[in-house]
């Protein structure tokens with residue numbers, strides 16, 4: 622039995638320690654907002670926050686998490702920086718099919734938490750690990766610049 626801190630709640634789960642966190646979130650806890658894309662840490666669809674850092678959950682064994690806090694897309698509602706990102710997403714409408722978007726949003730939030738005024742290059746570097754088959758990269762960048770309080774040129 623493992624004890625996890627997920628979305629500000631202490632939860633016990635009876636799973637093998639080597640089960641990837643993504644499986645625990647989706648299949649055990651029913652938190653379906655975090656997506657399965659590649660399963661090998663290459664696409665970003667499964668991104669969550671671990672103590673505030675954006676991490677891939679598809680290749681993170683749940684037994685390695687310990688007491689660190691996990692936040693998924695379902696757990697961001699009360700976060701003011703997340704709210705800025707969500708407002709900018711509504712304004713700039715990057716979402717097409719939507720599959721990659723929860724992961725992109727989680728990385729965008731963690732970026733603004735550590736750097737409230739990122740340059741274009743910093744945004745591109747941070748978001749470069751996210752693959753979007755719908756090609757929303759430019760609008761995602763515009764939304765992040767807007768959330769950071771900058772006028773997109």
Ligand code: FES
Pocket residue numbers: 656657658659660661662663664665666667668677678679680
């Ligand atoms: S599903 Fe985790 S990085 Fe692609």
Ligand code: FES
Pocket residue numbers: 715716717718719720721722752753754755756757
């Ligand atoms: S919006 Fe469709 S994969 Fe990104």
